[in-house]
Amino acid sequence: MLRILSAAAIGLVFGAGIAISGMANPAKVLNFFDIYGAWDPSLLLVMGSALIVTFVGYRFVLRRPAPVFDRAFHLPTKRDLDLPLIAGSALFGIGWGIAGFCPGGAIPALGLGEPGPFIFVAAMLGGIVLASGIKAASARRQAVA
Numbered sequence: 001m002l003r004i005l006s007a008a009a010i011g012l013v014f015g016a017g018i019a020i021s022g023m024a025n026p027a028k029v030l031n032f033f034d035i036y037g038a039w040d041p042s043l044l045l046v047m048g049s050a051l052i053v054t055f056v057g058y059r060f061v062l063r064r065p066a067p068v069f070d071r072a073f074h075l076p077t078k079r080d081l082d083l084p085l086i087a088g089s090a091l092f093g094i095g096w097g098i099a100g101f102c103p104g105g106a107i108p109a110l111g112l113g114e115p116g117p118f119i120f121v122a123a124m125l126g127g128i129v130l131a132s133g134i135k136a137a138s139a140r141r142q143a144v145a
Contacts, residue, residue: 003069015108021046024099024109026116031099039067084135 020092022028022044031040066072096102101109109117 006069014048014104018108023047023105024112026105029096029102029105
């Protein structure tokens with residue numbers, strides 16, 4: 001139960017940070033990409049701040065033998081660049097540039113009650129289901145071959 005409450009508190013802090021920074025507003029994100037128009041550098045400041053906090057946080061937390069609510073840290077071990085990583089990154093970037101939303105900004109934006117975030121989250125969930133289906137079908141084909 002404490003683990004769930006901890007995750008909820010972390011999500012609440014993250015969502016509040018997204019909302020306070022204005023990153024739940026897709027126009028703010030799209031203006032960052034508009035370098036020849038109404039360029040808004042605030043996204044760069046938000047991302048830079050997040051990188052600094054993450055850098056310091058990882059250095060502090062990874063000195064512990066294990067997380068507070070788990071037996072071990074679950075860090076990525078894969079280091080190679082493969083098609084799913086590159087394609088997923090490209091789709092993420094294209095979608096972010098078109099819609100002005102990423103999952104981190106769209107989910108808190110659901111609280112605004114506007115249709116845009118709901119459409120984005122529905123499309124995102126549909127993409128997740130589709131990608132999972134494609135991955136499962138590919139794994140079945142490889143198992144048969």
